[in-house]
Amino acid sequence: MKAVEVKNLYFKYENEWVLEDINFELEDKKFMAIIGPNGGGKTTLLKLLLGFLTPTKGEIKIYNKPPKENREIIGYVPQHTNFSLDLPITVFDIVLQGRLKKGKFFYSQEDKEKAKETLKSLNIYELKDKKIKNLSGGQRQKVLIARALVSEPKILMMDEPTSAIDPRGQKEILDMIENFNITRIVVSHDIKILLRNVDKIAYIHKKAVIHEGPKLNIPKDKHFCEVELIEFLKDEACGI
């Protein structure tokens, strides 16, 4: 089953193309990393996949429908938290927000059960009654992942989930994402993501170069130069 189909996608905010002729597909339950330089168009591509932006040309389908018509099955973890961290709001309340739908003004018992279940499955149930402002960056990120998962999406999209988190927290979050049994798209400027079990890599710099993950076969135990790896990935003629 195809989770994502992107065909001849072009996008511009104003006069200049930000994305040109992007084409890729992603199968159900696969893990895709979107990498590339700053300003390359990664966040823009994610916003198009989420249906927050509309293609200037071309087509995007998420499980066979335009993203805007399929919002309920998309879980989203934004790049920067958009709620004030000084609010006296608890972890449990934040996770419950993920159960909100249009025209729904209260939480059912089922919503609360799902929130508990999700916190337990991510091993952060003990944080339930803590205020979000008292958590570490890594813990906060896990809570936002819980909020995205509590509505049981078929696809999870995340923008820079490990930025501004300490190395141990980064590892925990990537371990977590790697083990989810749903479709995942992760934007990252940190190419350590490539050492993970990704099924597909899109190198985005206005245009896209798509790589199948496992064929890369990057040795996990060797030190490698990030710049060389980036050069390698963007070279369409690299023969992988």
Ligand SMILES: Nc1ncnc2c1ncn2[C@@H]1O[C@H](COP(=O)(O)OP(=O)(O)O)[C@@H](O)[C@H]1O
């Ligand atoms: N809202 C916007 N209006 C106009 N230009 C934008 C907007 N958002 C991003 N851009 C431009 O689009 C390009 C791609 O940005 P972005 O998708 O944020 O890249 P990345 O996430 O790879 O760093 C950049 O040149 C950026 O300046």
Ligand SMILES: [Mg+2]
């Ligand atoms: Mg970005």
